[in-house]
Amino acid sequence: MTQTKELPHPTREEIRIEAVLHALADPVRLQFVRELNRLGIPVACGAIPLPVNKSTRTHHMRVLREAGVTHVHPEGTARITALRKEDLDALYPGMLDGILGAKR
Structure with missing residues (x-):
């Protein structure tokens, strides 16, 4: 049985406004965060439809996680x-x- 490694996340104290604003400046990432906020619950990364392929989605999810906007487990x-x-x-x-x- 393989164990999935926990991904690195910044602590609250390590979150920087510049990284958050950069992460939310992209329309695809902003769309994902808006939907995540609307749902109000944690969801599987693929549960929210995005107009990008799987590798691009992975990149967007990494940017949001590394900026401290999301937590992924x-x-x-x-x-x-x-x-x-x-x-x-x-x-x-x-x-x-x-x-x-x-407004969009």
């Missing part, structure tokens, strides 16, 4: 993604809601 063969709303709200009050609520 393995669950069987799936990777479950959760929005780090609590961490982002604690560090940058109102920022995430403002970005996610902005």
Whole structure:
């Protein structure tokens, strides 16, 4: 039985505004985060449809995770993604809601 390795994530204290804004500046990543926020629950990475291929999706998921916008953990063969709303709200009050609520 193979064990899936836990992915690296920044701690709350390591999350930087520049990385968060960069991650959310991409329309595909912003679409994913908006949907994750709307659902309000962690989901498998592939559960939210995106207009990109699998390798590009993997890149987008990595950028969001490394910026501290999402937390990804393995669950069987799936990777479950959760929005780090609590961490982002604690560090940058109102920022995430403002970005996610902005007109498209």
